[in-house]
Amino acid sequence: PALGESFSFLHSSFISSFWGGGRNSLTVLEGMGFRVGQGLAERLPRGALAFREELDTIKFLCRDLWGAVFRKQTDNLRTNHQGTYVLQDNNFPLLTQMAWGQQYLEETPKFLAFTCGLLRGTLSALGIESSVTASVASLPACKFQVVIQKA
Amino acid sequence: MSRPGNKRPEYHKIDWHLPAISSSASAHSMNRDLFVLTYGALVAQLCKDYEKDEDVNNYLDKMGYGIGIRLIEDFLARSYVKKCHSYSEITDLIAQVAFKMYLGITPSVTRNESSRNEFSLILDKNPLVEFVEELPAGRSSLCYCNLLCGVIRGALEMVHLTADVTFLQDRLKGDKVTEIGITFLKKLEEKKYRRKK
Numbered sequence: 001p002a003l004g005e006s007f008s009f010l011h012s013s014f015i016s017s018f019w020g021g022g023r024n025s026l027t028v029l030e031g032m033g034f035r036v037g038q039g040l041a042e043r044l045p046r047g048a049l050a051f052r053e054e055l056d057t058i059k060f061l062c063r064d065l066w067g068a069v070f071r072k073q074t075d076n077l078r079t080n081h082q083g084t085y086v087l088q089d090n091n092f093p094l095l096t097q098m099a100w101g102q103q104y105l106e107e108t109p110k111f112l113a114f115t116c117g118l119l120r121g122t123l124s125a126l127g128i129e130s131s132v133t134a135s136v137a138s139l140p141a142c143k144f145q146v147v148i149q150k151a
Numbered sequence: 152m153s154r155p156g157n158k159r160p161e162y163h164k165i166d167w168h169l170p171a172i173s174s175s176a177s178a179h180s181m182n183r184d185l186f187v188l189t190y191g192a193l194v195a196q197l198c199k200d201y202e203k204d205e206d207v208n209n210y211l212d213k214m215g216y217g218i219g220i221r222l223i224e225d226f227l228a229r230s231y232v233k234k235c236h237s238y239s240e241i242t243d244l245i246a247q248v249a250f251k252m253y254l255g256i257t258p259s260v261t262r263n264e265s266s267r268n269e270f271s272l273i274l275d276k277n278p279l280v281e282f283v284e285e286l287p288a289g290r291s292s293l294c295y296c297n298l299l300c301g302v303i304r305g306a307l308e309m310v311h312l313t314a315d316v317t318f319l320q321d322r323l324k325g326d327k328v329t330e331i332g333i334t335f336l337k338k339l340e341e342k343k344y345r346r347k348k
Contacts, residue, residue, distance in 0.1 A: 005225060006253045007186045009218045010193065016217065032192040039188040039282075040181060068181030 004071055011094060015110050029113035030120075037121020040065075049126060054148065057126055058085050061119060069118070070094075083148035087119075088141070095140040108136045112144075119144060183255070183278065190279050194295060204292035211294065215301020223306040226252065238335045241312070242270040245303060245333075254278055258331070268335040271319065273328055286323050294318050300331065313337065
């Protein structure tokens with residue numbers, strides 16, 4: 001069954017529906033993603049989450065979470081080994097629905113807000129507080145920057 | 152593999168090959184949970200935005216409609232469907248192919264014997280309500296899955312069929328089963344449709 005497609009249709013209906021833009025709608029979308037991310041992590045078998053270090057948790061996002069949600073893995077991961085991670089996806093599925101080309105760059109935040117929340121929520125349920133932002137240089141490639149909040 | 156040189160002193164690029172994705176079973180359940188949780192978050196957000204159940208229901212239907220008119224194309228691209236010659240065949244297609252494809256379930260189909268255009272889909276399992284035991288307090292008229300009605304309606308409209316689609320029974324409201332009623336209305340004349348263009 002194409003449940004991945006179902007999620008994709010649902011997600012893009014958020015964007016084109018009444019949450020069309022503006023600061024508040026991005027917060028709403030990010031908040032929804034956060035709750036979903038928490039729920040996802042809470043439902044994973046405990047054994048799957050025995051990460052020895054922070055980097056392993058991030059790799060879990062790049063590999064397992066991305067694989068389950070987007071049917072692929074991230075294309076690149078960078079870190080400064082001081083709590084900042086940049087996850088790069090050169091062909092982000094939720095962006096490929098948009099028209100290619102620079103003119104739509106200003107629309108991209110609403111396509112990425114839910115996923116930012118998803119990452120933040122998953123990490124939160126795994127005991128890691130963070131802030132997650134996303135940026136697009138050129139469609140459909142994007143980067144998610146995860147900054148771990150130190151206690 | 153760290154880069155020598157000072158172009159970006161604060162970042163080490165990790166050049167690594169990820170091992171194969173972990174077992175497909177867990178990936179599948181995460182994928183399914185994602186969908187179910189996302190739907191739940193949608194309903195929760197709408198309940199925040201709208202006080203009246205009726206408004207939430209209408210919005211779910213409207214969003215579903217917007218999905219349905221695009222989903223039909225995806226559906227037709229993915230499945231080889233022979234041309235349907237009756238409402239009965241269409242309803243079977245919705246239940247056995249479309250529902251299976253997008254929700255992983257196969258509702259059973261019943262028809263109203265006294266009329267040739269009224270059908271019901273009986274949902275035994277429903278992934279959308281997997282994590283929902285009962286309706287939220289004060290939300291007794293909420294049609295939790297109303298999105299589905301809009302999806303069906305929108306999809307049918309794109310193949311020139313108009314129908315009323317509503318929940319006739321809902322387990323979340325205390326009914327024994329969950330039943331979606333589809334009433335096919337007058338078929339849009341193909342010729343008329345073309346002339347409008």
